[in-house]
Every structure is written in C-alpha cells, then in structure tokens.
Amino acid sequence: MWSKIKQLAIPVSVKLTILYAAILFCILLLTSTLTVAGLYYMLYNQVNDDISASINRVNQYLVAGKPLDQNMLETNLLAPNVILKVSDQQNRLLIDSAPAVGNRTDLSEEMDEDYRIMKFIPLKKPFLTIVRMNRNYYFLTNQVVQQGGGTYQLHFLRPIAEEVHFIKDLIKSLFVTNALGLFVAIVSGIFISLRILRPIRKITETAKEIEINQLGKRFEVTDSNDELQELARTFNHMLNRIQTGFEQQRRFVADASHELRTPVTVISGYVDILDRWGKEDPAALQEGISAIKSEATNIHELIEKLLFLARADQSKQVINKVTVAMESLIADIIQETRLIAPGHKIELPLNDAATIHGDPTYIKEMLRIFIDNSIKYTPEGGTIRITSQRVDHHLDITIQDTGIGIPEEDQPKVFNRFYRVDKSRSKATGGTGLGLSIARWIADQHNSTIRLSSSPGEGTTITVRIPLIDHP
Ligand code: ATP
Ligand code: MG
Numbered sequence: 001m002w003s004k005i006k007q008l009a010i011p012v013s014v015k016l017t018i019l020y021a022a023i024l025f026c027i028l029l030l031t032s033t034l035t036v037a038g039l040y041y042m043l044y045n046q047v048n049d050d051i052s053a054s055i056n057r058v059n060q061y062l063v064a065g066k067p068l069d070q071n072m073l074e075t076n077l078l079a080p081n082v083i084l085k086v087s088d089q090q091n092r093l094l095i096d097s098a099p100a101v102g103n104r105t106d107l108s109e110e111m112d113e114d115y116r117i118m119k120f121i122p123l124k125k126p127f128l129t130i131v132r133m134n135r136n137y138y139f140l141t142n143q144v145v146q147q148g149g150g151t152y153q154l155h156f157l158r159p160i161a162e163e164v165h166f167i168k169d170l171i172k173s174l175f176v177t178n179a180l181g182l183f184v185a186i187v188s189g190i191f192i193s194l195r196i197l198r199p200i201r202k203i204t205e206t207a208k209e210i211e212i213n214q215l216g217k218r219f220e221v222t223d224s225n226d227e228l229q230e231l232a233r234t235f236n237h238m239l240n241r242i243q244t245g246f247e248q249q250r251r252f253v254a255d256a257s258h259e260l261r262t263p264v265t266v267i268s269g270y271v272d273i274l275d276r277w278g279k280e281d282p283a284a285l286q287e288g289i290s291a292i293k294s295e296a297t298n299i300h301e302l303i304e305k306l307l308f309l310a311r312a313d314q315s316k317q318v319i320n321k322v323t324v325a326m327e328s329l330i331a332d333i334i335q336e337t338r339l340i341a342p343g344h345k346i347e348l349p350l351n352d353a354a355t356i357h358g359d360p361t362y363i364k365e366m367l368r369i370f371i372d373n374s375i376k377y378t379p380e381g382g383t384i385r386i387t388s389q390r391v392d393h394h395l396d397i398t399i400q401d402t403g404i405g406i407p408e409e410d411q412p413k414v415f416n417r418f419y420r421v422d423k424s425r426s427k428a429t430g431g432t433g434l435g436l437s438i439a440r441w442i443a444d445q446h447n448s449t450i451r452l453s454s455s456p457g458e459g460t461t462i463t464v465r466i467p468l469i470d471h472p
Contacts, residue, residue: 013197017189024185025178032174039170040120043163047139048128051156054082055143058154068147073097083138083157088150101157102134114164117171136161199228203235215243255418256306259432263295263302270295298432305434309417312441319359319445323469326395327353329360330367330388337371343380350387354395357469358446366442369435370399370462376431377460378403390468398463405456414452415440 057077062068068086078084078097086095118130118137131140136159143154203219210217218239219232274288311317330351338346356363374384382402389396406414410421418433443450447467454460 011197012200013190013193016193017186020189021182021186025182028178028181032178035174036167036171039167043160043167046163047158047160050079050082050158051128051139051141054078054084054156055141055154058084058143062145062147068095068145068152070095078156081158083159085155085157087153087155089152094152098157101136101138114161114168117164117168118160130160131157133157137164199232203228203232207235210239212246215239215246252309252417256302259302259418260299263298266295267292302432302434305432305438308438309434309441312438319362321357321359324356324358324360324363325353326356326363326388326397326466327351329364330386330397333364333367333371334386337375337384341375341384344375344378345381345383347383347385348387349385350389352388352390352395354388354390354468356395356446356466358466362442362445363466366439366464367397367399369439370464373431373435374399374401374403374460377401382459391465393468394465395468396463396465398461400459400461402459405458405460406452406454407456411452411454415450 054077058072061072061075061077066072073084073095083098083101084095085093085097087093114137115130115132127141129140131138138157138159141156143156145152145154199220199222206217206219218236221229221232221236270288270291273284278285278288308317330348334346334348371384371386378384378401384402385398385400387396387398387400389398406421410419413419414421415436417437419436420431420433440450443464449465451463451465452460
C-alpha cells in the first residue's frame with residue numbers, strides 16, 4: 001500500500017495523513033473488535049453460569065427424591081432470570097415458572113437486528129441454543145429426566161434482551177466515536193503536517209529564486225533545532241562555499257585576462273613601431289625584437305602558472321611521491337641559485353640529512369619560488385641564507401633574505417593569487433603574483449606548513465615545515 005501511495009502525485013502532508021489515518025483506523029478497529037468480543041464472552045459466561053447453577057440445583061432436588069411438581073418453583077431452585085418449563089412425553093406443559101413468556105416462535109435468519117447481534121455469541125451447542133418466545137430472545141437448555149416411570153423434558157430459559165441491547169448500543173457508540181476520531185485525526189493530521197512541512201515549501205521557493213548571478217540569497221533559519229532547520233543551515237553553508245568558489249573563479253578569470261592584456265598590449269605597441277620605423281632603423285628593430293621576446297617569455301610563464309593552478313583546482317595535477325633525500329636536493333638548488341644569482345651572497349650554514357615523502361620536482365619548484373622571490377626582492381649584494389634543520393619529526397627549511405621586506409598589512413595576502421605588494425608590472429622585479437599561491441598548494445599536498453615573517457627594509461624569512469619519514 002505504501003509503495004502505491006508513494007507513486008501518486010500527492011503532497012507529502014496528505015500522504016503522511018493517509019498513512020497515519022490508516023494506522024489509527026486499524027488500531028480503532030482492533031480495540032473495538034476486542035471490546036465487543038470481550039463483552040460477548042462475558043455475556044455468554046454470565047448466562048451459562050445462571051443456567052448451569054439452576055440445572056445443578058434442580059438435579060440435586062430431584063436426586064433427593066423430591067417430586068417433579070409445581071412446588072419445586074417455591075424453593076428458590078432457579079437463579080433469578082432463569083425460567084423453567086417442564087413438559088411430559090406428550091409435550092404437555094406440566095410446570096411453568098413464567099407463563100407470561102408465551103410460546104416458542106420460529107427463528108429465521110432475516111428476523112431482526114437483535115438476532116443478528118446474538119448470532120455472534122459463542123454458544124456451546126447443542127447445550128445452549130437461542131430461541132424466540134413471543135418476540136423475545138432466550139438462551140435455552142433442555143434436560144431429560146426420568147421420574148416415577150415417566151420421562152420429562154426440563155426447559156431452562158434465560159432472557160438475553162438486556163444484554164443484547166447493551167451490545168447493540170455499544171456497537172453503535174463505538175462506530176460513532178471511531179468515525180469521529182478518524183475524522184478529527186484526518187483533519188488535524190493535514191493541518192499539523194502542513195504546518196510542519198511549511199519550512200520545506202519555503203526552502204523550495206527560496207531555491208527557485210537562487211540563480212548563478214544571485215548567489216547572495218540564503219534560506220531562512222528559525223531558532224527551532226529540528227531536521228528542517230538543519231537542512232536550511234546545510235544549504236546555506238553549501239551556498240556559502242559555492243559563492244566563495246564562484247567568486248574566486250570569477251576573480252581568477254578577470255585577473256588572468258588583465259595580466260595577459262599587459263604583455264599583449266606591449267607586443268602590439270612594439271609591432272606598430274617596427275612596422276613604421278623598424279625596417280630602416282636597426283636599433284629600433286633590435287629593441288623591438290628584444291622587448292617582444294621578453295614579453296613572450298612573460299606570457300609563456302604566466303600561461304604555465306595559470307595552467308598549473310587550473311590543473312590543481314581540478315585535482316588533475318599528478319604528484320608522484322617517493323622518498324626524497326633532502327640534503328642533496330637542497331645542495332643542488334643552492335648550486336643552481338649561485339649560478340643564476342651571482343650578485344647575491346647565497347649561504348647554506350646548515351643542511352641536515354633528512355628524508356621526506358614527497359615529489360622531488362614539486363618540492364624543488366616550491367623552494368625555487370621562495371628563493372626566486374628572495375633574489376627578486378633583495379638588491380644585489382644582499383644575502384640569502386638557507387638552512388635546513390631537523391626539528392622533532394619535521395624538517396624546517398628556512399629561506400631568509402635581507403631584501404625589501406613585506407609590509408605587515410600585505411603579509412596575509414601575498415599567498416593570494418595575483419597578489420603583489422607593488423602592483424606595477426613594468427618594474428624589472430614585477431612578477432605575476434602567482435608564485436606563492438603555487439608554493440602554498442605544493443606545501444598543502446605535502447602536509448607542510450609555511451610561516452612568513454618580514455619587516456620592510458630588513459628582509460623576509462620563510463619557513464616550510466615538512467614532516468620527516470626517517471625520524472628515530
Ligand atoms: P611570480 O612569482 O608569479 O613571478 P611574484 O613574485 O610577484 O610573481 P609571488 O611570488 O606570489 O608573486 O609573491 C607575491 C608578492 O609577495 C610579490 O609580488 C612581492 O610583493 C611579495 N614578496 C614575496 N616574497 C618576497 C620577498 N622575499 N621579499 C619581499 N617581498 C616578497
Ligand atoms: Mg615570486
């Protein structure tokens with residue numbers, strides 16, 4: 001039944017009401033049936049007791065040798081309500097404790113409502129039967145006795161009209177109260193479930209209003225602590241995340257286009273110059289070619305970094321982690337740094353032997369990003385000191401420079417994509433602002449943390465803390 005209800009296109013509130021009304025109906029039906037059945041049983045027992053007690057007393061009376069005559073009616077042998085009629089073999093009525101009851105009439109199925117009710121009494125036939133005497137119903141038990149050479153029929157009768165009427169009234173009132181109860185249950189069920197489910201309708205309405213351009217809308221949350229409020233809160237958190245992600249994406253695309261526009265503008269400017277004067281003027285030609293070359297390199301670098309971050313965002317960046325001996329990796333980097341930055345003093349006062357679990361290409365890339373920044377933002381003659389030190393279960397790699405430093409208010413932002421302290425890219429140092437965000441991504445992939453401390457004019461220190469695998 002439940003699967004059929006589920007398939008119908010009806011509101012949940014009505015479905016719930018139907019279900020609960022059906023359950024209530026079954027309970028009411030069961031309790032009513034049990035009540036009526038119990039009553040029938042009690043009635044039967046009562047009548048049976050009355051008749052059995054009367055039969056016992058009459059039998060004792062007769063066994064005592066007392067005669068079967070009208071006198072026996074005076075001696076309180078019969079239980080109140082029980083009638084005794086005695087007839088002989090010729091069916092002549094000899095004794096009658098209640099002549100007014102009249103004669104037996106026919107019983108037939110379609111008789112009346114009383115009979116239909118009595119039909120369900122659990123009679124022990126043939127000991128007890130139901131008879132009708134002058135429109136009234138009785139339980140009847142027949143006994144045959146022999147006395148003085150004659151055979152007599154003893155008919156014990158017990159009227160049951162009162163009990164039958166009681167059961168009839170009870171059935172009627174049970175029917176009315178059950179119907180009323182069911183009606184109240186359905187009406188209140190619809191009302192209550194509509195009320196309970198109101199927040200779901202609100203959630204649906206709000207959800208319809210939320211568009212990709214209007215992610216600021218939120219579901220209403222009341223202070224009740226139920227599942228629906230939990231649902232609304234969860235949706236709101238989900239929307240927060242979607243909105244943040246969407247805005248980041250939008251900013252990223254806008255920033256990327258902006259960054260690409262600058263070198264493209266420079267290139268087309270030089271192409272114009274070359275077009276006008278370059279053919280005759282070898283100096284202008286050379287300058288133009290150099291500038292275009294440098295801008296093309298910038299574009300290339302930018303695109304490489306953008307592609308890296310795009311792959312990282314989509315979790316498509318492949319990382320092959322192996323056991324990496326950091327001592328030699330750092331020595332390699334120092335050697336290459338000394339080659340590319342001959343104007344800076346590159347120091348390596350401490351390089352502890354340590355192994356980590358990571359992708360050496362990415363680890364190198366991350367350290368290069370930090371060292372590249374130190375070179376870029378430290379004037380020639382400055383010092384860049386790299387130390388690699390085991391601390392507990394970690395390896396702390398510190399890159400310290402004596403460069404221009406980062407103002408305090410910019411320090412939390414330098415890891416954001418495209419963030420540069422000095423916004424102008426025309427300067428020789430101007431990078432894309434993507435280096436540190438790539439470094440942070442690599443650190444995250446290696447369960448590592450990055451700490452930055454810097455004071456403008458004095459220098460910057462970056463410490464990466466990487467978990468070791470060979471700690472004793
Ligand atoms: P890219 O590395 O992509 O070529 P970038 O160096 O400008 O460009 P990040 O490496 O992300 O970008 O650095 C962000 C900003 O943080 C830099 O623009 C710079 O202003 C500042 N910064 C980073 N490292 C240092 C440093 N060692 N000294 C001073 N400023 C720094
Ligand atoms: Mg950089």
